[in-house]
Amino acid sequence: MDTDRNLLFGVLALQADLIDTRQFIDACLLWTSRKDLPLADLLVERGWIVPADRAHVDYLLGRKLQKHGGNAAASLAAIPDAVKRSLAALKDDDIQRSLAQLPGSEEAGQQVATVAYVPGSHERYVRLRLHATGGIGRVWLAHDGDLGRDVALKELRPEQAGHAELAARFLQEAKITGQLEHPGIIPVYELVRGPENPQPFYTMRFVKGRTLSEAAHDYHKKLLSGQADALELPALLNAFVTVCNTVAYAHSRGVIHRDLKGQNVILGDFGEVVVLDWGLAKLVDRPEGETHAPSLVLDDAAAQGSGHTVQGQTLGTPAYMAPEQAAGRLDLIDRRTDIYGLGAILYEILTGRPPFTGSDLHEVLRKVRDEAPVPPRQLCPDVPPALEAVCLRALAKEPVARHTAANAVAQEVQGWQERERRKSQERFELAVQGSQDGLWDWDLTTDEIYYSPRYKAMLGYEDHEFPNRSEEWTNRLHPEDLDRVRSELRAESEGRESLSWLEFRMRHKDGSYRWIRSRAFVLRDAIGQIYRKAGSHEDITERKTAEEELRKSRERFELAVLGSQDGLWYWDVETDEVWYSPRLRNMLGYDEQEFPNRPGETEKRVHPDDQPRWRAELQGHVAGLTDHPEMEYRVLHKDGSYLWVRNRGVALRRADGRAYRMAGSSEDVTERKRTEELLRQTAEELASCRQQLQGRDRDSL
Numbered sequence: 001m002d003t004d005r006n007l008l009f010g011v012l013a014l015q016a017d018l019i020d021t022r023q024f025i026d027a028c029l030l031w032t033s034r035k036d037l038p039l040a041d042l043l044v045e046r047g048w049i050v051p052a053d054r055a056h057v058d059y060l061l062g063r064k065l066q067k068h069g070g071n072a073a074a075s076l077a078a079i080p081d082a083v084k085r086s087l088a089a090l091k092d093d094d095i096q097r098s099l100a101q102l103p104g105s106e107e108a109g110q111q112v113a114t115v116a117y118v119p120g121s122h123e124r125y126v127r128l129r130l131h132a133t134g135g136i137g138r139v140w141l142a143h144d145g146d147l148g149r150d151v152a153l154k155e156l157r158p159e160q161a162g163h164a165e166l167a168a169r170f171l172q173e174a175k176i177t178g179q180l181e182h183p184g185i186i187p188v189y190e191l192v193r194g195p196e197n198p199q200p201f202y203t204m205r206f207v208k209g210r211t212l213s214e215a216a217h218d219y220h221k222k223l224l225s226g227q228a229d230a231l232e233l234p235a236l237l238n239a240f241v242t243v244c245n246t247v248a249y250a251h252s253r254g255v256i257h258r259d260l261k262g263q264n265v266i267l268g269d270f271g272e273v274v275v276l277d278w279g280l281a282k283l284v285d286r287p288e289g290e291t292h293a294p295s296l297v298l299d300d301a302a303a304q305g306s307g308h309t310v311q312g313q314t315l316g317t318p319a320y321m322a323p324e325q326a327a328g329r330l331d332l333i334d335r336r337t338d339i340y341g342l343g344a345i346l347y348e349i350l351t352g353r354p355p356f357t358g359s360d361l362h363e364v365l366r367k368v369r370d371e372a373p374v375p376p377r378q379l380c381p382d383v384p385p386a387l388e389a390v391c392l393r394a395l396a397k398e399p400v401a402r403h404t405a406a407n408a409v410a411q412e413v414q415g416w417q418e419r420e421r422r423k424s425q426e427r428f429e430l431a432v433q434g435s436q437d438g439l440w441d442w443d444l445t446t447d448e449i450y451y452s453p454r455y456k457a458m459l460g461y462e463d464h465e466f467p468n469r470s471e472e473w474t475n476r477l478h479p480e481d482l483d484r485v486r487s488e489l490r491a492e493s494e495g496r497e498s499l500s501w502l503e504f505r506m507r508h509k510d511g512s513y514r515w516i517r518s519r520a521f522v523l524r525d526a527i528g529q530i531y532r533k534a535g536s537h538e539d540i541t542e543r544k545t546a547e548e549e550l551r552k553s554r555e556r557f558e559l560a561v562l563g564s565q566d567g568l569w570y571w572d573v574e575t576d577e578v579w580y581s582p583r584l585r586n587m588l589g590y591d592e593q594e595f596p597n598r599p600g601e602t603e604k605r606v607h608p609d610d611q612p613r614w615r616a617e618l619q620g621h622v623a624g625l626t627d628h629p630e631m632e633y634r635v636l637h638k639d640g641s642y643l644w645v646r647n648r649g650v651a652l653r654r655a656d657g658r659a660y661r662m663a664g665s666s667e668d669v670t671e672r673k674r675t676e677e678l679l680r681q682t683a684e685e686l687a688s689c690r691q692q693l694q695g696r697d698r699d700s701l
Helices: 003-015 021-033 039-045 051-067 072-078 081-088 093-100 105-114 164-179 212-225 232-252 300-305 335-351 361-370 385-394 406-434 453-458 479-493 541-563 582-587 601-605 611-622 670-700
Strands: 125-133 137-144 149-156 188-194 197-205 209-211 265-268 273-275 438-443 448-451 501-507 513-524 530-539 567-572 577-580 630-636 642-653 659-668
Touching: 003 021, 003 039, 003 051, 003 072, 003 093, 021 039, 021 093, 021 125, 039 051, 081 093, 125 149, 149 164, 164 188, 164 197, 209 212, 212 232, 212 265, 212 335, 232 265, 232 273, 232 335, 232 406, 335 385, 335 406, 385 406, 438 453, 453 530, 479 501, 513 541, 541 582, 567 582, 582 659, 601 611, 601 630, 611 630, 611 642, 611 659, 642 670
Parallel strands: none
Antiparallel strands: 125 137, 137 149, 149 197, 188 197, 209 265, 265 273, 438 448, 438 530, 501 513, 513 530, 567 577, 567 659, 630 642, 642 659
């Protein structure tokens, strides 16, 4: 269908004063969903023009096209700016393309968002876009030209405008809502009706946000994926408490809502919690007055969600409806019916779904009347038992078994929250008191920081002395550690991977420095910025001192090993691991990397004639039979010869006297052994000579 031609027909009808701006915009909006029909047919269908009017506008349309050579787009150039802005708000691709080709379209498009539209005196409200559609009504985002503000404008759906009962209910909703002045109920600005407004409407404050149902479903999706924030459930419960208090206020004014559900609660972008849609509201002790209102027929697809409002003898939304509503017992409906609705909202918060679902409307209503809801903990095991009890009591089949007042439900939920806060605080205080570390918590938004008493004592301060300033700890960092710590903090704030633990020195009250081991955890917002840090500080000065002493001891050991003329060794008796010094390896003709540190290597190198004695003496020392083993034996050299070594050792022993560590030195005594052997041979030769001389002397006698 030719969009330019249809728009031109509507503009000509508007200019001829056959329709007003609202009717023109409504017709265009309806046409966006029924483009198989000309806009002229829809205007006639709605009764806004008659066939004679259509013929007249068709004549004007023909003359316009003739004047511009058949170019409908050129004829649209004269559309008033106010109408252009209203059309731009419809967000239809075909209409947007038609507007885009008009002169000054870019400027007009910008004005839609930035310039307040001031209509003529005959029309205060300009509908910008359709916001929501319900069973009998629809809500527009509209602009109030007199006050220059956007409002929510609610009116009957055009096809329902002919039903007197529904029109009466619509006016009753406006009046009841207007009489309920509470932060949790959207204020009504104006009710408009009269001869010049054949279809009544009323305006309210427009709240941007999402429904409580959407928030609950989103929370449970995150919960299943492990991405839920610990603060989301408390936020939903806080909103629920506000709803309870709002309903309690309405009850105090003699009004019951009768259609409480998460979809009728808006969580505003700036913390607002408002209860919407008082269309089924009833004044207590008043005659029902609407028992003959026509029922709305829902198809199966609508019934599956069970979130649609149904009218007639059964009033409410099936999935959230109290049993007396589902049974059509209007005589039993009172404040406790709303208590059931609050229980259904709480059920959805705890489980992510309404209390009852089914394949069609009748199945849902049957379950509401006859079946108990599945306990929330069977669907979500982490649901607190106390909250489940509150929820199931509110959902009791018999009204007498439910809470007696809406604020009683709020008080039970708040009581649980307060108990949990108190337990959490007690756990925190016990953890702080029992921790041997210094704990801290830093709120980067307010720059407030908490240091535990243990933290302050670690640096030599009493609890009241240490200032809770965020810069205090950086001022106390050792100058040599400052740059390194700042670098790690930058990496952390930029989201890069950084060390889980940091070690640095902090100045004590006495002026000395203490070594601190710190670990921090961070919380980030949706864009990755850190808004909170917490962690612990552990005093590791003694460990660092010991490490320094160990380092010096190792240095002394290494110097002693390098300076020793003997070969040193160390033996772990229990694991049979052995260490040989470079000097010992070199003594046997090996480079440092050649000689294997394998168990049993020494025994293999001992001369076969010396092995029995070597083994016996070593085993005797291990068993505690000798205290200072010192033995000499021959050891195989790399070149195949044998060296004589003198081995000395000491042992560390257990209570039973057995050695578990041994260490000692091996000295090359080969030269000494050779000398001793020469001396022995010389002595033998001298003795032999002496004997020979003594023999000659005896012979000469």
